[in-house]
Amino acid sequence: MHIKLAKHLGMCFGVRDAIAFAKTQSRQSPLTTLGDLVHNQGVLRELNDHGVRSTRDFDQIETSRVMITAHGSSDSVRQALDERRHEVLDATCPLVHHAHRLLTELVASGHFPLVIGKPGHVEVKGLTGDLEEFRIISGEADLEHIPPRPRYGVVAQTTQPIERVRSLVAALRERFPSAEVAFRDTVCQPTKNRQKAAKQLATESDVVIVIGGARSNNTHELYALCSRHCSRVYHIQRAEELREEWFFPSDLVGVTAGTSTPDDQIRSVVDWLEAWIVRSDFPARLSKVTN
Ligand code: SF4
Incomplete structure (x- = not known):
């Protein structure tokens, strides 16, 4: 055999750096991560031993310092933490920041935002949390629910399989042949x-x-x-x-x-x-x- x-x-560098940042910061004073820093129970237990707690419920946060995870978050969430007078530590992966920037540019240039990803996933929530209107595409069936618009701006959750992303973009172009489909490849x-x-x-x-x-x-x-x-x-x-x-x-x-x-x-x-x-x-x- x-x-x-x-x-x-x-581990990818984004997750590794976020864990190292949380451990270093927790030596100064306890902190809470907004949701799990990683989806791995062993790592979460280790962080817990370092005094790093995790919750998504603002009312459950008991520390003054709160860390945004590598998955990123919307500005409205950061603002809500500010209003509660938390010190916000940002462990967002630079490649997630990059996806946010590209989506913001697409919206600013008049494109209807579409995000290829998993509905409810924390990164997708972060990408869409400040948008008034958007659609999430997780499969071809979701294309049926996209309103007709002259311009679409498409990004993807960073961990989506690139082949699926490309095939959904092709299907979108087929469904709306006269629309402009601007695709920004944000799979890391x-x-x-x-x-x-x-x-x-x-x-x-x-x-x-x-x-x-x-x-x-x-x-x-x-x-x-x-x-x-x-x-x-x-x-x-x-x-x-x-x-x-x-x-x-x-x-x-x-x-x-x-x-x-x-x-x-x-x-x-x-x-x-x-x-x-x-x-x-x-x-x-x-x-x-x-x-
Ligand atoms: S965007 Fe990529 S490199 Fe960054 S944390 Fe996610 S999987 Fe890791």
Whole structure:
């Protein structure tokens, strides 16, 4: 059995920097993040140990300092925090800021705003929170509910699969052939790299393990992507969830992970696989491939 690790496996820089910022700031005084900093229970427990609390309910905030997460937020939310006299710390990923800027420019130039993403996701709420009118597109069925306008401005949630985004933009152009459709590609490069590497890994592997939080949207997207290219794909949060019956001696086992999965969780999965190979009847076949 072989183990192959996907390229671009570790945490993305946006999440990593936000966690480091929260830990550093919490040494000065306790703070609250507006919603979970990452969708990973292990990381959230660790932050909690550092005195970092999390809530989306303004009435539950007990600290004077409040941190906006890497997912970003609308200006109206920042203003509401200001009005409550909170000190606002901003851990918004620069690539999410970039998406906000591009959407603002599109609206300023008279385009009707469309956001390709998951309705209700915190990043999508942040992107749309200051807009009077907008539509969120999560699939082709949503195109039916878009009002006819001469100009549309389209951005995407940063963690959307780029192939789906492009195909929805093409479908939008087909549905409104006489409208101008200005598309700004805001899917972040770390997401594109990760998805491309995961697709290649899934194509080559007999079985793929996707590591990431149960509520992590980008992990679910990775799982869906891998499932289109490999028939045996398992989403786990930690090594303890692995099952020996998932693997055969001749398997090439691919390992990938969501953007908020810490290195030690990935390491413990690889350790589990290596230990199981050594315990099993085919130790001579053990090898690990990193591409
Ligand atoms: S997934 Fe992309 S946009 Fe989101 S935090 Fe990571 S680098 Fe930033």
